[in-house]
Amino acid sequence: xxxxxxxxxxxxxxxxxxxxxxxxxxxxxxxxxxxxxxxxxxxxxxxxxxxxxxxxxxxxxxxxxxxxxxxxxxxxxxxxxxxxxxxxxxxxxxxxxxxxxxxxxxxxxxxxxxxxxxxxxxxxxxxxxxxxxxxxxxxxxxxxxxxxxxxxxxxxxxxx
Amino acid sequence: xxxxxxxxxxxxxxxxxxxxxxxxxxxxxxxxxxxxxxxxxxxxxxxxxxxxxxxxxxxxxxxxxxxxxxxxxxxxxxxxxxxxxxxxxxxxxxxxxxxxxxxxxxxxxxxxxxxxxxxxxxxxxxxxxxxxxxxxxxxxxxxxxxxxxxxxxxxxxxxx
Amino acid sequence: xxxxxxxxxxxxxxxxxxxxxxxxxxxxxxxxxxxxxxxxxxxxxxxxxxxxxxxxxxxxxxxxxxxxxxxxxxxxxxxxxxxxxxxxxxxxxxxxxxxxxxxxxxxxxxxxxxxxxxxxxxxxxxxxxxxxxxxxxxxxxxxxxxxxxxxxxxxxxxxx
Numbered sequence: 404x405x406x407x408x409x410x411x412x413x414x415x416x417x418x419x420x421x422x423x424x425x426x427x428x429x430x431x432x433x434x435x436x437x438x439x440x441x442x443x444x445x446x447x448x449x450x451x452x453x454x455x456x457x458x459x460x461x462x463x464x465x466x467x468x469x470x471x472x473x474x475x476x477x478x479x480x481x482x483x484x485x486x487x488x489x490x491x492x493x494x495x496x497x498x499x500x501x502x503x504x505x506x507x508x509x510x511x512x513x514x515x516x517x518x519x520x521x522x523x524x525x526x527x528x529x530x531x532x533x534x535x536x537x538x539x540x541x542x543x544x545x546x547x548x549x550x551x552x553x554x555x556x557x558x559x560x561x562x563x
Numbered sequence: 564x565x566x567x568x569x570x571x572x573x574x575x576x577x578x579x580x581x582x583x584x585x586x587x588x589x590x591x592x593x594x595x596x597x598x599x600x601x602x603x604x605x606x607x608x609x610x611x612x613x614x615x616x617x618x619x620x621x622x623x624x625x626x627x628x629x630x631x632x633x634x635x636x637x638x639x640x641x642x643x644x645x646x647x648x649x650x651x652x653x654x655x656x657x658x659x660x661x662x663x664x665x666x667x668x669x670x671x672x673x674x675x676x677x678x679x680x681x682x683x684x685x686x687x688x689x690x691x692x693x694x695x696x697x698x699x700x701x702x703x704x705x706x707x708x709x710x711x712x713x714x715x716x717x718x719x720x721x722x723x
Numbered sequence: 724x725x726x727x728x729x730x731x732x733x734x735x736x737x738x739x740x741x742x743x744x745x746x747x748x749x750x751x752x753x754x755x756x757x758x759x760x761x762x763x764x765x766x767x768x769x770x771x772x773x774x775x776x777x778x779x780x781x782x783x784x785x786x787x788x789x790x791x792x793x794x795x796x797x798x799x800x801x802x803x804x805x806x807x808x809x810x811x812x813x814x815x816x817x818x819x820x821x822x823x824x825x826x827x828x829x830x831x832x833x834x835x836x837x838x839x840x841x842x843x844x845x846x847x848x849x850x851x852x853x854x855x856x857x858x859x860x861x862x863x864x865x866x867x868x869x870x871x872x873x874x875x876x877x878x879x880x881x882x883x
Contacts (some may be wrong), residue, residue: 433791433841433850434861441864452723455616456775464808468867471842475865488723521593522631530593539592543636544601547628547721551605552723554719559874561867562722562882563772563808612883615776648784648883681753682791690753699752704761704793707788707881711765714879723881 437475445480447472448553450562452546453489459500462493466506468563473513482510483553487520487546491527494519494534504535511536520546570685597635607632608713610722612706613649622653626666628723633673642670643713647680647706651687654679654694664695671696680706683709757795765800767792768873770882772866773809779823782813786826788883793833802830803873807840807866811847814839817855824855831856840866 430561449469454461486493494517497503507517519542524530531537534559543549554560609629614621625644632640646653654677657663657678667677684690691697703709714720769789774781775787786803792800797804805812816838817823827837851857863869874880 432862433844437864442868443875445868445875447871450721450723468808472867472871474790475842475868480868480871488628505769522635524593542592544597545631547632547723548602548605548635548640550721551607551632551719552602553638555603555605559871560720560880561770561870563770563867564861610881611881641782645760648788682795685754702752704757705791707792707798707883708762708765710881711792711800711879715763715765720880 442476442479446558447482448558449484451484451486451490458492480563482515485518485546485549487523491523497535602636602639606718608718609644611644611646611650616653630650642675644707645678645702645706647683657695678703762796762799765866766878767802768878769804771806771810778812779810802835805838805866807843811843814854838863
């Protein structure tokens with residue numbers, strides 16, 4: 404497209420109309436509504452075991468993906484996020500990190516359930532009270548076994 | 564909870580009983596047995612293609628996850644680990660790394676099967692004899708194609 | 724095997740024949756053809772959201788995996804690659820990186836479809852014309868929702 408513009412300018416043409424026309428398809432695909440029926444109800448288990456070298460940057464991306472997933476499907480998605488290993492840090496950080504806490508609050512309000520691996524808690528010497536917004540019923544015996552269990556119940560798996 | 568304790572101390576109350584009561588649910592969820600029927604027999608394919616920047620740390624975590632998965636499900640899980648790319652280093656390292664070798668031995672004794680990508684072996688100029696405990700029947704033509712094949716056979720996928 | 728060779732040498736035997744025989748299984752498994760019926764038609768969705776610290780190295784590995792997957796299954800695989808977040812860089816790089824462009828061309832010629840996340844494009848201020856070989860019909864509303872959608876349609880998931 405940049406080449407096309409340069410060509411028009413080089414030719415000294417009044418290129419406004421033509422360039423607009425050439426750009427139309429790109430504009431359309433960037434703003435076209437999602438076709439009706441494109442999505443059917445999804446059940447999705449997300450894995451969160453952190454992401455080096457910067458766990459916080461990973462968490463911000465993860466929470467953004469969840470929000471975008473809900474928005475794209477117009478809420479036609481049931482999401483469970485299973486956190487284990489370094490993924491647990493998200494809930495420790497959120498106790499003092501207002502943007503992370505706010506994102507968690509908003510996602511929980513939209514129905515996302517955040518499950519926590521008990522094996523990891525034991526290994527780190529933590530209990531639910533040490534984690535932002537985590538209740539007893541969010542704790543599962545094992546993160547990896549929960550991911551397999553949910554897939555066996557029809558959830559599809561995404562590990563961003 | 565820390566705030567609650569601080570409040571009790573500030574009020575000069577004999578807070579022992581109350582704090583214990585408040586902490587009880589957290590203690591319970593940390594030790595509650597897995598409810599009967601929570602898990603049904605799982606078939607799981609794990610992906611191991613290594614994990615930078617420290618592959619050994621990744622392998623230790625991976626082997627720990629496998630062990631925890633078996634323990635959480637009380638052995639009601641059939642696990643195949645498909646190793647390719649940098650994941651193959653696990654089996655090279657284990658030839659001289661006793662803790663890795665012991666963990667592999669224990670998992671194999673519990674029925675875990677470790678499959679090896681032949682494409683990777685060829686690319687690295689290796690054969691099964693170069694890898695700890697790998698037999699000819701553990702070699703598959705392609706790691707990624709094997710992961711897809713096993714999912715097609717009912718295995719669910721986990722990539723820690 | 725090295726021990727076996729050492730033993731033969733220590734005993735002063737003419738070990739050539741025996742060693743060759745011992746090595747035969749390893750040689751065979753490295754060259755054995757894929758058994759008929761080992762693979763059935765696969766439908767696979769690959770996730771590409773980049774891979775630090777060196778995205779280009781990750782892309783090279785990813786494209787290699789795709790090629791190996793097609794070759795191993797003798798083309799009995801329908802592949803869609805869903806790119807989002809840092810994965811989009813692949814298509815920016817390929818505009819000036821001939822080896823990446825060539826690999827994309829070859830995979831597209833073999834039927835691989837590369838889907839692009841519109842949310843990511845908007846976040847990065849890009850449109851399809853900024854990406855190597857991307858057409859309007861390759862753009863999907865959301866990368867993560869597309870991965871879930873395709874799994875719901877019978878595709879199995881691989882995130883290398």
